[in-house]
Amino acid sequence: MSQIPLVLYQGAVLGAIYALMALGFTLIYGSLRFLNLSLGSLFTLGAYVAWVVSAGIGLPPLVGLVVAFVLVGIVGAGIHEVAVRPLVGRPGWEIATIISTLAVGIVIQQLIQIVWGPRNQGMPDLMSGSARVGPVLVVQYQRVAVVVVAVAVMAALWWLLTRTRHGLAIRAVAQNRDAALLGGVSANRIFLLVMALGSGLAAVSGVLLSTVMVSLNPTVGLAYALRGLVVTLFGGLGSITGTLWAAFIIGLFESFVAVYFGEGWKLPALFVFLIVVLVVRPSGLAGVSAEERT
Amino acid sequence: MSAEAGPVLAVDGLRAGYGETEVLHGVSLRVGPGETLVLLGPNGHGKTTLLRTVSGLVRARAGEVALAGRPLRGLPPDRIAALGLIQIPQGDLLYGEMTVQENLLMGAYLPTAWADREARLERVHAIFPRLRERARQQARTLSGGERRMLAIGRGLMADATLLMVDEPSLGLAPVVIDELYDRIAEIKASGLPILLVEESARRVGAIADRIALLENGEIVREGPPSELLNDPALTATYLGIA
Numbered sequence: 001m002s003q004i005p006l007v008l009y010q011g012a013v014l015g016a017i018y019a020l021m022a023l024g025f026t027l028i029y030g031s032l033r034f035l036n037l038s039l040g041s042l043f044t045l046g047a048y049v050a051w052v053v054s055a056g057i058g059l060p061p062l063v064g065l066v067v068a069f070v071l072v073g074i075v076g077a078g079i080h081e082v083a084v085r086p087l088v089g090r091p092g093w094e095i096a097t098i099i100s101t102l103a104v105g106i107v108i109q110q111l112i113q114i115v116w117g118p119r120n121q122g123m124p125d126l127m128s129g130s131a132r133v134g135p136v137l138v139v140q141y142q143r144v145a146v147v148v149v150a151v152a153v154m155a156a157l158w159w160l161l162t163r164t165r166h167g168l169a170i171r172a173v174a175q176n177r178d179a180a181l182l183g184g185v186s187a188n189r190i191f192l193l194v195m196a197l198g199s200g201l202a203a204v205s206g207v208l209l210s211t212v213m214v215s216l217n218p219t220v221g222l223a224y225a226l227r228g229l230v231v232t233l234f235g236g237l238g239s240i241t242g243t244l245w246a247a248f249i250i251g252l253f254e255s256f257v258a259v260y261f262g263e264g265w266k267l268p269a270l271f272v273f274l275i276v277v278l279v280v281r282p283s284g285l286a287g288v289s290a291e292e293r294t
Numbered sequence: 295m296s297a298e299a300g301p302v303l304a305v306d307g308l309r310a311g312y313g314e315t316e317v318l319h320g321v322s323l324r325v326g327p328g329e330t331l332v333l334l335g336p337n338g339h340g341k342t343t344l345l346r347t348v349s350g351l352v353r354a355r356a357g358e359v360a361l362a363g364r365p366l367r368g369l370p371p372d373r374i375a376a377l378g379l380i381q382i383p384q385g386d387l388l389y390g391e392m393t394v395q396e397n398l399l400m401g402a403y404l405p406t407a408w409a410d411r412e413a414r415l416e417r418v419h420a421i422f423p424r425l426r427e428r429a430r431q432q433a434r435t436l437s438g439g440e441r442r443m444l445a446i447g448r449g450l451m452a453d454a455t456l457l458m459v460d461e462p463s464l465g466l467a468p469v470v471i472d473e474l475y476d477r478i479a480e481i482k483a484s485g486l487p488i489l490l491v492e493e494s495a496r497r498v499g500a501i502a503d504r505i506a507l508l509e510n511g512e513i514v515r516e517g518p519p520s521e522l523l524n525d526p527a528l529t530a531t532y533l534g535i536a
Contacts, residue, residue, distance in 0.1 A: 162396070165408050172389050172400045178351060179387035183452070184375035184404045 005137040015251025016150035020205035021228035024198035030174035030238035034097040039202040040225025041105035046203025047210035069200040076199020113218040120215035236286025308357035310347040317343040319511040330488040332498040335508035341491040349381040350374040378455030386445035390434035401451030418447040439470035495532035
């Protein structure tokens with residue numbers, strides 16, 4: 001029982017990072033109805049961009065975070081034009097785009113390795129220092145800053161999606177494309193925007209995770225893309241609130257497993273968890289069935 | 295309609311369909327400034343296909359559509375909507391997981407309408423006070439009549455040159471239909487040209503300036519309501535009374 005504050009603390013940090021990653025998947029799935037598997041590499045790319053800006057150029061890590069969001073967002077829009085848009089609507093495009101974005105992701109990962117090398121790099125902290133809270137828990141300010149930044153990004157996203165015309169249009173296109181078209185919304189422009197936004201969120205997630213991880217290397221994205229997918233499926237594909245719940249539940253679950261059973265059990269436990277979820281409630285937390293969704 | 299002003303909507307020889315099947319076999323019609331044209335026809339004879347082709351959701355195979363003299367054929371639906379051709383679609387096509395307010399705001403998506411959205415919300419709320427009461431509710435929780443009001447209200451948020459309404463009475467209780475037609479009459483009184491589609495002639499007499507009959511993908515008759523609604527052969531078919 002004494003470990004519970006530790007579980008909650010680590011779970012909140014992981015949940016916040018997973019939420020950003022999974023929101024990228026779920027926004028893109030909600031609009032375009034396909035899984036963008038390049039997000040894993042964009043997660044890594046975001047982390048490297050921020051690392052170059054902060055460790056290389058010497059600017060504050062928060063500047064690196066913004067630069068990563070913008071640059072990777074542009075890369076995501078480019079991926080849409082090159083690897084997604086030409087396929088959309090053709091027979092079998094849902095599978096074709098999964099493969100094409102996975103391929104782009106592999107290319108990006110290799111480019112990262114060619115440019116910055118395969119070795120581990122250290123990401124500068126957002127903040128330093130820590131405070132002891134109670135008998136077992138040492139709270140690092142760094143991790144608190146990660147949660148604060150993640151929550152701020154989610155709040156900004158919420159504002160965008162509920163208060164601005166383009167944000168409303170993102171949700172409108174996801175819910176009823178014909179109605180949105182009749183309302184004057186260019187679905188193609190919204191798809192481009194959503195791909196940029198989802199990619200930017202993956203990048204921010206990567207930056208935040210790399211500041212709490214021990215090191216940064218070109219392959220980190222894969223494991224977190226898998227977690228992002230698990231969260232997205234558990235949340236109910238395309239549902240934003242379901243995704244947020246799922247992210248924090250899975251963050252807590254992982255941290256529980258890590259604290260009580262050891263780090264090595266995290267991924268196996270996560271996939272057992274996913275299998276159970278898919279058997280018991282295949283539509284995920286938000287509970288939209290496949291028929292309703294299409 | 296005066297000859298100098300020209301029609302707001304001109305459809306000429308329009309052909310369209312789905313896959314191998316052609317549904318519209320060369321439809322022509324005109325809607326003049328301030329005019330309400332009611333298109334009657336049995337189910338499955340191409341009324342909805344006509345509206346969806348005019349608004350660009352279905353691709354035309356032949357023929358021309360022009361809004362205030364500007365050709366529309368080949369333009370995507372979002373461009374056509376931006377030119378002011380606003381369709382209130384069959385089945386309402388609401389954004390179910392968005393609030394009533396957000397649905398209305400999406401009607402004002404285009405920049406000029408968006409800049410004026412607060413005033414337009416007021417105007418739509420004045421026409422449909424129920425939508426103000428339900429503003430924070432999700433659209434999927436509305437009753438059938440409220441859904442239809444929301445669909446029409448969303449259309450009214452846009453800068454419409456012409457309003458196309460697809461079967462406003464579909465699936466509603468008679469008392470709700472009466473109220474809805476009162477509201478449509480108000481919209482007509484504001485001077486907005488309307489192309490309205492219905493299956494039954496029962497309620498359209500009061501608002502129609504002209505009526506056209508669409509059967510098997512062709513306009514078979516056209517004329518003022520006084521003429522068509524007093525024709526016993528037609529009232530048998532379109533009023534469902536023998």
